[in-house]
Amino acid sequence: MRTHQLLPMNQSLRSVFIFSLLLVSLIRAVAQTPASVSGQVLGYLANRIGDYDGLRLRTATGEIHLSFPPHTAARIRQTATTGQRVTADLAPRPGRPLPNIQEEEKHKIIAVSYRLIRLRNEKTGVVFQLADFPPPPPQSGQLVQSEGPLMKKLFDEQGRLTALLTDKYLIELKPHQTEQISALLVGINRLGFTGFERTVNGFVNQTGRPVLHPTSLTIRGQTFAL
Known part of the structure; x- marks a missing residue:
């Protein structure tokens, strides 16, 4: 008798569980509808x-x-x-x-x-x-070694240095790189640089310059690895 009484209860619980899963799936689908x-x-x-x-x-x-x-x-x-x-x-x-x-x-x-x-x-x-259009696979880009006038420094909304603009490139600076060279850039109007030019299609920078990921900067004749 006990077995016959528990079986319908187990089936009922299973039905409730399945219904709950379907309901959750439906709610998620509606929530994700653009x-x-x-x-x-x-x-x-x-x-x-x-x-x-x-x-x-x-x-x-x-x-x-x-x-x-x-x-x-x-x-x-x-x-x-x-x-x-x-x-x-x-x-x-x-x-x-x-x-x-x-x-x-x-x-x-x-x-x-x-x-x-x-x-x-x-x-x-x-x-x-x-x-x-999924994200492109990581690429190192084209190796570049050059120098030129430092035309502008770019800062974010918090006033942190994010990039250096030369006549040919936008040199992107990561936070740890900024900490390394910010003080060295005071009064600088020309610099040398080595790095990898971003060659992936699809990006558009508002400066119109190609983006360079630097590996070193030469400031006042001294080269600093980044």
């Missing part, structure tokens, strides 16, 4: 070294920001130039809920937590699907 929004491209955003990695979109009632991987910048800028109207599918960044677009637009809040999934130019009909 939202869609239309508007005019106001311009593009850049990361710490000036690589384009986002666009500003003006909707009917406000402005939102859509992020994308830097290696897709060339294709996205070809798909939609500033001033054109687009329809964008978007999703929250990992670990963040998708904000209510309509509610945010009512208060003209600039949302920075969206990531771009798909972009369509409303005039030309051209569509760019980001999933079709």
Whole structure:
């Protein structure tokens, strides 16, 4: 008798467990469904070294920001130039809920937590699907040894040095490299450098210069390994 009484209970618990799994899967699928929004491209955003990695979109009632991987910048800028109207599918960044677009637009809040999934130019009909362009494999690039005038220093929003601009290259500096050479760059208007030029297609830097990952800098005739 006990066996006959426990068997239906076990089956019931199993059914509840399976139903719970299906419900969780359904909730996740709904939560991950991209939202869609239309508007005019106001311009593009850049990361710490000036690589384009986002666009500003003006909707009917406000402005939102859509992020994308830097290696897709060339294709996205070809798909939609500033001033054109687009329809964008978007999703929250990992670990963040998708904000209510309509509610945010009512208060003209600039949302920075969206990531771009798909972009369509409303005039030309051209569509760019980001999933079709995965990140490129790591590459060392082309070895370069040169010198030139130091035209500008680039800083991030916190005032930290991020790159050096010469007449030919944008020299990217990692935080530990900045700590090594910041004080040495005071009063410098020319420097030598050795490093690897980024040759991967798809990136677009707002300076128009190719990006160089340095292995050493020569300052006042003295070479410093980075």
